[in-house]
Amino acid sequence: MKRLAVFASGNGSNFEAIAKYKNEVYEVKLLICDQKDAYAFRRAERLNIPFYVVNFKDYKDKASYETEILKYLKEYEIDFIALAGYMRLIGDVLLSEYDNKIVNIHPSLLPAFPGLHAIEQAINYGVKVTGVTIHYIDEAMDRGKIIAQKSLSINNEMSIDDVEKKIHKIEHLLYKKVLEEILRGDNKDEKSID
Numbered sequence: 140m141k142r143l144a145v146f147a148s149g150n151g152s153n154f155e156a157i158a159k160y161k162n163e164v165y166e167v168k169l170l171i172c173d174q175k176d177a178y179a180f181r182r183a184e185r186l187n188i189p190f191y192v193v194n195f196k197d198y199k200d201k202a203s204y205e206t207e208i209l210k211y212l213k214e215y216e217i218d219f220i221a222l223a224g225y226m227r228l229i230g231d232v233l234l235s236e237y238d239n240k241i242v243n244i245h246p247s248l249l250p251a252f253p254g255l256h257a258i259e260q261a262i263n264y265g266v267k268v269t270g271v272t273i274h275y276i277d278e279a280m281d282r283g284k285i286i287a288q289k290s291l292s293i294n295n296e297m298s299i300d301d302v303e304k305k306i307h308k309i310e311h312l313l314y315k316k317v318l319e320e321i322l323r324g325d326n327k328d329e330k331s332i333d
């Protein structure tokens with residue numbers, strides 16, 4: 140069994156979907172969060188998964204902040220990291236220790252609409268198709284090799300809330316399965332799951 144850590148900053152619905160997914164390849168063993176009042180902690184409590192807050196403001200720089208996180212990752216013998224609504228860029232300390240072992244989920248079809256409010260950006264732009272991307276991460280925001288994408292057709296009758304609900308539904312189904320494929324070694328890099 141591979142041991143997975145999830146990093147989140149807020150609500151944590153993706154964390155919960157991944158953590159509840161029973162499979163023979165991985166188990167979520169740890170939640171790391173950079174916000175002390177993140178709702179994700181309540182979910183971790185309910186699921187009986189250890190969780191830690193590491194507050195960036197308590198450290199002199201990103202390297203020392205990530206060295207603290209690394210301590211927990213070592214303690215829990217974490218093999219792989221899934222970012223799920225984690226609002227920080229990953230720095231050198233974690234990138235070099237977990238080379239090719241950190242993935243992220245983003246609510247648009249990257250490279251379109253990286254960054255904050257991706258769903259709103261897509262709606263405001265007037266796109267007719269948007270979706271969800273799962274990708275390896277690098278030092279830049281929402282960049283890195285794409286692993287899987289799923290598209291969603293939208294129209295101007297739909298509110299932000301409608302689109303958000305549909306995107307989250309896709310995310311909750313897709314992320315856990317893609318993680319299973321990657322960690323089982325089945326993912327052939329450029330797979331598109333439709």
Ligand code: GRF
Nearest residue numbers: 150151152153224244245246
């Ligand atoms: C998701 O839409 C994810 O794609 C983005 O942040 C959101 C996190 O939602 N990176 P949640 O905290 O998992 O509910």
